[in-house]
Amino acid sequence: MTKQKITTFLMFTGQAENAMNFYTSLFEDGAITNILHQEDGTVLHATFTLKGQAFMCIDSGINHDFTFTPSISLFVECDSADEINLLFEKLSEGGSVLMPLGELPGMEKFGWVQDSFGVSWQLSLPQK
Template identity: 50%
Template sequence: MKKILQILILNSILVSCTNFKEDKNSSVEKEKLQLEIDSLKKLINENNSNNHQIATFLTFQKNNAENAMNFYVELFDNSEIINVKRWEKNAPIDEGKIMHATFKLNGNLFMCSDSPPIHDWDFTPAVSNYIECKNESELEKLFSKLSHDGTIMMPLNNYGFSKKFGFVQDKFGVSWQLNLQ
């Protein structure tokens, strides 16, 4: 797909350049060409950024997906909410709860939802988010905020495989391993 789009861009440029006439309309033509090139570049960038990306999907069973998402986006740098689709009236869950949301945490794609059916399973520490921290200050800040009202499974310490490591399950039940090399 990437190569096809690149070929389309090159072809568009060549055709536009060979048909380009130097007259009073040349600046208008140049602007149109630039808009077309910019549009195709944007399409390529969007295609490349979403191509084969693996995203973590968090299914919340206590109708707290929005609280968790907002907490995480506030906690991590380079994070943002991308899209939120909500349950409407007469849905199998309270109106306004998250049907599907997409967000980034430190540039990594995450998704979440409030699940209408209550499953026999929930989050497990066997699958966790692993974060390599830049420095001890970041490690301690994340550990403190993620463990608040959560469960500390391994307190911050040197366990022999790194300078400092901690393992927590946050107040939403999501597990985090925090490491400092």
């Protein structure tokens, strides 16, 4: 397997560990692979995997004038109707539905949500 050369990097403000725990609980093979904490308990640097894809995250100690935006989202190709329904339900709890689950050309189901941490997810179930 080729080493991944580009990794999605998520910057949180005190919620990185909660977000990683939430995300890895939703995906069957999700796992936190490394985590380094700062003295105050926030995440200095961490890595986790979802569906074989590696991610990095931190907790920024600086308050920024920006956060996550739906213009960049994580696109997930689901394996079943049960999986897309569960992910849509859980990821939209406390967040918002940007596009409700429905049929699109080439897709049995598609939905777009922004989770409670501000990260956007496009969920797809391809037609078989």
